[in-house]
Amino acid sequence: MKAISIKIVILLVHTILVFSWMSCMDQLPQESIEEFTVQVIIPLDIQEIMPQDIEDSVHYAHQKLTLKSNRLTYTATTDSLGKAVFKQVIPGIYDISTNQKLTDEISLTGDTMQFGLFEKDSLVLSIHKSIKENLIISKVYASGTKDNNNKNYTADGYIEIFNNSDQTQYLDSSMYLGLVEAESVIAFPASDSAGYVFARQVFKFTVEGVGFAVAPGGSVVIANSAIDHTQFSPFSVNLQNADFEAKNTTFSNNSNVKEMELIYSAFPSLIYMNLVRGGDNGAFLFKTTSNVRDFPNYYVPGKEMGSRYMRIPIGLVLDGVESLKNWVTTGPKPKTKRLQNFVDAGYMFITSSGGYTHESIERRVDRSKPTTVRYYLMDTNNSSNDFKSLTDPTPRKYDKPLLLVD
Secondary structure, three states, X not given: OOOOEOOEEEEEOOXXXXXXXXXXXXXXXXXXXXXXXXXXXXXXXXXXXXXXXXXXXXXXXXXXXXXXXXXXXXXXXXXXXXXXXXXXEOOOOEEEEEOOOOOXXXXXEEOOEEEEEOOOEEEEEEEEEEXXXXXXXXXXXXXXXXXXXXXXEOOOOEXXXXXXXXXXXXXXXXXXXXXXXXXXXXXXXXXXXXXXXXXEEEEEEOOOOOOEEEOOOOEEEEEOOOOEHHHXXXXXXEOOOOOEEOOXXXXXXXXXXXXXXXXXXXXXXXXXXXXXXXXXXXXXXXXXXXXXXXXXXXXXXXXXXXXXXEEEEHHHEEEEEOEOOOEOOOEOOHHHXXXXXXXXXXXXXXXXXXXXXXXEEEEOXXXXXXXXXXXXXXXXXXXXXXXXXXXXXXXXXXXXHHHHOO
C-alpha cells in the first residue's frame, strides 16, 4: 500500500520568564497551543486521478492526521473539505503524517516544511502524486567511522539500490548514479533550478547485454572499496560482496567486483564516490540513452572559475534521496534542498554534523505489506517519512529494529 506522507517539523517556542531578584530563575509552565489547523489541498491535476467512487475524495475528506513528537501523539480527522484541527497542543517538535491509497502504482506525497509556531496558527499543504518506481535507493552510508586506532576512517562508504517490485529488474548501460552538488553555500537550489538537477559526480553502470539482474526484494551494493573493512574498524562494514566498485587508487579495490564508470566529476582528483561525511549527500538514479558526456556543466552562479557541475534534466530521474547537513546551531536547512519535491519532497540527515559516527540513512520497511517471504520498502518520494538514520550500516540487511517501526 502506498501512502500520503506529509511530514512537518514544527518548532514551538518555550515562554520563559526570568526573575533576577536574589539571583533566582523560575520558569512558567508551558502553555498549550489552543488550535493548530492543517488544510490539505489537492491540486486539479491530481483530482483528475482520484478514485471516482470515493465521496469527497477531491477534498481529502475524512482522513486521519497524526501529530507526533518524541513524547506526545495527537490525532485529528479531516472534515469534508480536507481540514483537520488539533486541539491543546503542548509545545514541542512534531512530525505530521497521513495515509491513503490511490492505486498500486500511484500515491500522493506532501512537502516537508519547517516553520515556527508561536500561537494559534494554521497551515495549508499542497500535495502531489508520486509514481512507484521499481529500483530505488535504499541505503546511503557516507559518514565514515573510527579505525582500530581511533583515527578517522573513510574508505567504507557505499550506496545500495533495492528492487521494490515483484519482477526481476535490470541495471543496464543506460542507468546512471548521480551525486548532487554540495557547495557549502548552495549553488543550485531546487527553487531556482526548475527542470534540472546539478551533479557533482555521475557514474555509469558498466554492464553488457540485458544488464545486471536484480531479483524482487534484492539489492545492489556500490562501494568505493569492496573489501572487508571490519578488519580495520570494529564499527565498519564488510563490502567484499559488493556488486559494483568505483575503482580508484586512494582505497584498496577488489578485482572481482564490476567497475562503475566515472562519467563526470566536478573534482578531477576525485574518481571515487565523493560521499561527504556530514552531508550534503543527495543521490539519484537516472536513465537515458543519450551521451551523458555531452551534457553541459556550469560554474557556480556568479563565478567564472572553480568547480563546475553537470546539468541533468530532472525528467530523466527515476529516484532520489536528499541527505542534508545537520548544522550544530540550526539543524538541517530545508532551503538548501537541491532535488525537486516530486523526486524527494523531504530530506534526511544524520545526527553528527562532522561524521565519523558510522551512521547511515536507510529506507524503512513497508509494514503494510507481508514480510514473511521478502521485504517491501517505503516509497512515498519523501525521505523524511521513508528513511531512518541509524548506527548499524550493515548492507543488505532490512530487519534492523528502527527500519521495522510503523
